[in-house]
Amino acid sequence: MRILMIIDGLPGGGAEKTVLTLSKGLVGMGHQVSVFSLRRVCDYEIPEGVDYQVILDTCKKPWRKLTELSRRAALLDSAVEEAQKKGNFDLVFSHLHKTDRIVAHTKYIPREKLWYCVHGMFSFSYLQHRHGFSRWLKRKKIKNVYQNSNVVAVSQAVLNDISSGFGITLSKGTVIHNPFDIDGIHLRAKEPCEMAGQDYLIHVGRFHEHKRHDRLISAYALSGIQAPLVLMGNGSDARIVELKSIASAEGIADRVIMKAFVPNPYPWIANARMLLLSSDCEGFGNVLVEALICQTPAVSTNCPGGPAEILTGELARGLSGMSAQELANTMLDIYNNPPIIDTTTIESYSIGAICQQYLSLATEER
Numbered sequence: 053m054r055i056l057m058i059i060d061g062l063p064g065g066g067a068e069k070t071v072l073t074l075s076k077g078l079v080g081m082g083h084q085v086s087v088f089s090l091r092r093v094c095d096y097e098i099p100e101g102v103d104y105q106v107i108l109d110t111c112k113k114p115w116r117k118l119t120e121l122s123r124r125a126a127l128l129d130s131a132v133e134e135a136q137k138k139g140n141f142d143l144v145f146s147h148l149h150k151t152d153r154i155v156a157h158t159k160y161i162p163r164e165k166l167w168y169c170v171h172g173m174f175s176f177s178y179l180q181h182r183h184g185f186s187r188w189l190k191r192k193k194i195k196n197v198y199q200n201s202n203v204v205a206v207s208q209a210v211l212n213d214i215s216s217g218f219g220i221t222l223s224k225g226t227v228i229h230n231p232f233d234i235d236g237i238h239l240r241a242k243e244p245c246e247m248a249g250q251d252y253l254i255h256v257g258r259f260h261e262h263k264r265h266d267r268l269i270s271a272y273a274l275s276g277i278q279a280p281l282v283l284m285g286n287g288s289d290a291r292i293v294e295l296k297s298i299a300s301a302e303g304i305a306d307r308v309i310m311k312a313f314v315p316n317p318y319p320w321i322a323n324a325r326m327l328l329l330s331s332d333c334e335g336f337g338n339v340l341v342e343a344l345i346c347q348t349p350a351v352s353t354n355c356p357g358g359p360a361e362i363l364t365g366e367l368a369r370g371l372s373g374m375s376a377q378e379l380a381n382t383m384l385d386i387y388n389n390p391p392i393i394d395t396t397t398i399e400s401y402s403i404g405a406i407c408q409q410y411l412s413l414a415t416e417e418r
Contacts, residue, residue: 053142053414054084056135058128060151061091066338067171068096070206070230071147074410075102077231077403083411086135090124090151107131125157132160142414145169145204149178149197156197167202167413170210172335173357175217176262195220204228204413206336207358226413229361230336231406234398237318237345245319251279252309253383254324256317256339257331259287264353265295267376268330273302274380277387279325284311322346326387330379331355337362341401349390351382366391 055078062068075085076099086103098104109124116123132141144162146155147169155161155168178190195218202224205211211225253272257263265283272281281304283295292310299308314320321327327343329352336358343350344367352359354371363370369391372382399405 053411054139055086056132056141056144057085057087057147058145058151058155059087059089059147060154062089062094062096066230066336067147067169069338070171072096072099072102073231073233073403074407075099076233077407078410081404081407081411084139086141088128088131090128090154103135105131105135121154121157124154125159128154129158129160132158141165143167143410145410147171149174149194152197153193156201163201165414167204168198169204169206170214170335171206173210173213173333175213176333176356191218194218198222202413204410206230207361209357209361210335213356228406228409229358229401230338230341231403232338232341232345232401234345234402237342240316241318241322241346243316243319245323247280247282247320248323250323251325252282252323253277253279253326253328253387254282254284254320255328255330256284256313256321256342257329258285258313259283259291259295261291262332264330264332266298267353267374267379268328269295269298269302269304269308270376271330271379271383272308273304274377275383275387277383278307279387280307280309281328282309282311282320282324284313284317284320286313318342318346321348324348326351326383326390328383329353329359331357332374333357334359341398344393345398345401347393349386349393351379351386353379364397365394367393 057071057075059071075087078085079101089106092106107127109127111123144166146152152168174194179187182190198220200223203222205227208227211227214220215222215225255268299305321343327348327350329340331353333355334357340350340352340359340362351370353374354360360371370386372379
């Protein structure tokens with residue numbers, strides 16, 4: 053098959069990583085994959101065999117924002133038309149809402165072959181702080197993009213959010229979880245870690261407000277767990293200072309370790325006693341699956357999104373309420389009585405299994 057992935061740039065993020073993991077897997081299965089990026093930024097290595105193109109908008113006119121969507125859609129149409137001289141695409145996947153808005157204005161991409169891949173909870177990310185006319189307008193814009201379209205959601209919660217939450221009627225909607233290079237993670241997890249052999253807890257994620265490191269630090273203090281807490285991620289200097297201040301106020305600054313994100317976090321995850329997630333919302337929760345692959349117990353707030361779909365069965369003991377005290381109680385329980393991690397469940401997240409689900413979309417009745 054010929055498959056096209058479209059995304060608004062490839063900075064270091066979960067959706068971007070998913071696009072490249074999928075592309076690598078599909079190429080490995082013998083398919084032709086093109087990745088069209090709508091910005092030049094790329095923080096990842098492009099997998100071998102992937103046709104990577106940057107569709108750059110160079111307009112500098114003062115009124116460029118007014119015509120941005122239609123102008124960039126026309127550029128994308130031209131690139132798609134040129135690429136299809138070598139054969140039509142069997143499937144086209146658009147990733148992230150900014151990309152979707154541009155793709156929705158294209159005229160050359162067949163709608164029956166197009167699937168919008170939704171990676172997050174729109175009601176949280178786009179409506180949470182909007183009120184009145186601003187909220188109504190944003191809802192209308194989102195509905196205009198996805199109404200009567202095909203949507204792949206990374207979790208059932210995300211699919212429910214976009215359909216029921218926005219009153220959108222989808223032509224087709226399906227849930228496909230994110231793919232993981234299980235063997236690759238196992239291999240990389242064996243690399244050295246400076247805290248190997250020590251008891252410690254870890255959170256891996258950018259220092260963004262919705263990750264709620266403040267809640268995590270308070271919960272850690274309430275739990276009484278003496279093993280250090282490693283917060284691995286990148287963020288603004290102001291946010292890092294704020295988090296250090298919270299740790300100091302809780303009297304645990306000496307046990308909270310702030311560490312910049314590293315290209316290979318898996319040794320840190322694999323050697324940790326427990327991985328923690330304290331978010332207000334998670335479209336999926338990649339790091340939870342990565343922890344399970346590394347055989348590290350995971351604790352997460354039972355927030356809107358994917359965590360409850362990942363931590364199931366015995367692992368559901370790791371889901372906590374949203375308060376710091378509830379999170380502390382769950383942390384302490386899992387710390388003292390870690391669940392058994394079933395490797396058969398992890399296999400369902402393998403690249404091969406997930407790529408096959410994507411490929412099956414080409415054979416569905418339109």
